[in-house]
Amino acid sequence: GQNIDQPTEMTATEGAIVQINCTYQTSGFNGLFWYQQHAGEAPTFLSYNVLDGLEEKGRFSSFLSRSKGYSYLLLKELQMKDSASYLCAVEMNTGFQKLVFGTGTRLLVSP
Amino acid sequence: SAVISQKPSRDICQRGTSLTIQCQVDSQVTMMFWYRQQPGQSLTLIATANQGSEATYESGFVIDKFPISRPNLTFSTLTVSNMSPEDSSIYLCSVRLVQKLGYTFGSGTRLTVV
Numbered sequence: 001g002q003n004i005d006q007p008t009e010m011t012a013t014e015g016a017i018v019q020i021n022c023t024y025q026t027s028g029f030n031g032l033f034w035y036q037q038h039a040g041e042a043p044t045f046l047s048y049n050v051l052d053g054l055e056e057k058g059r060f061s062s063f064l065s066r067s068k069g070y071s072y073l074l075l076k077e078l079q080m081k082d083s084a085s086y087l088c089a090v091e092m093n094t095g096f097q098k099l100v101f102g103t104g105t106r107l108l109v110s111p
Numbered sequence: 112s113a114v115i116s117q118k119p120s121r122d123i124c125q126r127g128t129s130l131t132i133q134c135q136v137d138s139q140v141t142m143m144f145w146y147r148q149q150p151g152q153s154l155t156l157i158a159t160a161n162q163g164s165e166a167t168y169e170s171g172f173v174i175d176k177f178p179i180s181r182p183n184l185t186f187s188t189l190t191v192s193n194m195s196p197e198d199s200s201i202y203l204c205s206v207r208l209v210q211k212l213g214y215t216f217g218s219g220t221r222l223t224v225v
Contacts, residue, residue: 033213042203045213058135087153090150091215096167097161097207099214104153 002005002026004102006088011108016078020105022071030091033099034062034073042096046073048088061073083109114138117204117217129192132220134204136185142207143181145189147174148219149200159204160187194224 004024012018024032031050035043049064049071050053061074073086086101116135124213134143143160158166158179166179181187191198204217 040218042218043213044114048212052218089154098156098159099205100156101146101154 002090002092002100004088004090004100006102006105007087007108008103009108011110012078014078014080014109014111017074017076018078018107020073020075020086020107022102024071024088024090024102025067025102026090026092028093030067030093030097032062032064032071033089033091034071035087035089035103037087039084043087053088078109080109080111083107087106115204115206115215115217117220118191119220120218122223124194124222126224128194129190130194130222131188131190132202132204134187134189134217135145136206136208138185139209140184140206141209143187144205144214145177145179145187146203146205147160148203149201154203157189173202191222194222198222
């Protein structure tokens with residue numbers, strides 16, 4: 001089986017930095033994705049980590065530790081439009097590739 | 112960039128009936144998947160749609176309830192059969208594109224069963 005856990009909800013202030021954690025226990029790990037989903041919309045791709053370390057992409061960075069089964073998404077200079085759900089997803093390879101999502105974190109950014 | 116057309120975007124259905132959702136992609140696709148997203152929750156993988164053969168279902172999902180077809184590389188359907196109010200959810204098609212990193216999602220079908 002697989003477990004991919006995230007905090008349910010987080011709040012932060014505009015301009016601040018927030019870190020959203022994801023822990024996972026899966027078989028056949030290929031890599032880890034982060035997606036953003038605004039209410040009523042489809043998820044959109046934010047980042048992908050396959051090797052240990054930090055991937056930086058503008059205001060968003062994502063970190064992966066394969067040995068610890070741990071990732072985080074770091075959002076800097078928060079803006080109101082960053083209020084959304086953030087979904088950690090593990091790409092598994094159990095004969096074929098598939099994407100399995102974590103529990104999701106709802107982020108609320110306040111002024 | 113690739114366009115994924117998912118239809119219908121929403122529907123209200125009577126319990127006991129079935130609804131077929133279509134997903135059409137306008138780019139080269141390697142893999143296609145169907146997900147369910149219940150209100151306020153994350154995405155749950157229903158199955159991988161295999162071209163020309165039976166879909167591969169995740170634990171808790173069965174072919175009789177969620178028959179899936181994929182007659183060619185860029186088109187798939189998901190049917191929600193014998194619906195009950197518990198099937199009220201958003202159903203999303205997802206694809207792995209040949210030329211793009213990551214998995215891309217359709218806009219979803221919001222299903223309400225009354």
